[in-house]
Amino acid sequence: MRQQMVMSFLLLMGVAGITGRAVSQEPNGSPSAHTIASFLAADLPDFQIQNLDLEAAVEALRTAVTKHTSSTAPAIGVIRYDGNPPTEANPWQMRESISLALGKCSAADVLHYLAEGTGFVTYADRWRVVLYEVPVSTASRAGTLSPNLKGTMSVREFAKLKLPKFRCENASAQEAVRILRETSAKVSGKQSPPVVVIRFRRPEAPPVVEADRATPVSFDLKDLPAVDVLRYIGELSGCTIEFRDTCMVIREVATLYHPKHLRQFQLTELEAVWGKAGRPVEDWLVQKLTDIPVLDIGYNERTGQVFIVCPPEYMGAILRGPDKGGSNKSKKPLGKGS
Known part of the structure; x- marks a missing residue:
């Protein structure tokens, strides 16, 4: 039976001032x-909750x-595959109960x-934050898996x-992973650990996943x-x-979201x-990223986290630097996925 998806959006209105920079509101x-x-x-x-489901937990965060x-x-959406309550036919349907205690x-x-x-x-994009449920996957115990072959890197390595350097042009996720493994092998002198790429399609669809041709990455x-x-390959x-x-496993979030418009960096x-960053950091970045259509910037001074919203095809250019795709002298984005 095809699973249903339900969406619950948590909304609240209030007052006060903005921290961070929105290039346009x-x-x-x-x-x-x-x-x-x-x-x-x-x-x-700090942040502390006891025995809340996910919807109540994100509301507590807000x-x-x-x-x-x-x-x-802002509103935070929660999208589940199946939001139906337990029934006699499906008594094991349960909701999570979350307890979490964090300091700063x-x-x-x-x-x-x-x-x-x-x-x-x-x-997350310019206007919303959404949590999407992903298919359940439980890792096998280490003892049931084959050991790394001689000459193959471990995941930790x-x-x-x-x-x-790493370069690919208009590649599917599978092709980009293949190029990454080949590049890693040349640099390290060892074979890359296996990377499993999982995509989803409807049972009636042809074996070829059309999305691979529709969303190339460069x-x-x-x-x-x-x-x-x-x-980056996974995000785009x-x-x-x-x-x-x-x-390592790359798992598609089937048809639920597009390449990321918001990415987190460290300062x-x-x-x-x-x-070296000027202050305020948000204004310094706006001045530096003059050729990138930045829509929103947030900065946490204590953690050094920087959140930047821009079209996904320009995300890579943020780490490219002046005169290498991020300055006024080049319009070509570094990494793209559409």
Whole structure:
């Protein structure tokens, strides 16, 4: 039976001032409301919940952000595959009960733990934050898996590997992963650990996944960890990344969301490319990213987290730097997926 999806949006209205920079405001937005980037960057002294389902947990987060920043938090959507209550025919249908206690943290940190713990992924763009449920997948015990073959990197070794460059043009997710594994093997002298790519299609659809041809990705990256390249491939292809004992899994979030319009960086990453940051950081970035259509920026000074909203095809250019695709001298984006 085809699963149903239900959406619940949590809304609240309120007053106060914005933290962060919105390059342009939502048409009907209030100046007292957080932008998406400033909401994710919001600093919380602590966050504690007991035995709440996910919808109630994200509402508690919104309430906490509004209380501590005096600015109204944006709506957070929760999309489930099946929201039907338990029935006699399906008595095992259950809702999660979440308990979480954190010290100083950002709103993005809280969302990460809520999503990670409940099997959801977070999608954010200029106007909204949505948590999407993903298919349940339980990792096998390490003892049931074949050991790494001689001459093959472990997943931990792959995570530490840095690539001097990585390039692909109009590649599908599978092709980009193949190029990444070949590039990693040349740099390390060892074979890359296996990467499993999982896509979804309707039973009546042909075996070829049409989405691969519809959403090609292109990269021209330098001096980045291999795991970051894999993460970018997943983000621009609408997939999640899972790290297992002996392999990595790229899993499509079937038809639910598009390539990311919002990405989180560390300020140190941006300073390595654009030089020492000025203050306020949001204004400094607007001045630096003059050739990138940045729509929203949020910054958490304590954690160093920077949240930038722009069209997904320009995301890679943010780490490219001046005169290499991120300055006025080049209009070509670094990484793209449409």
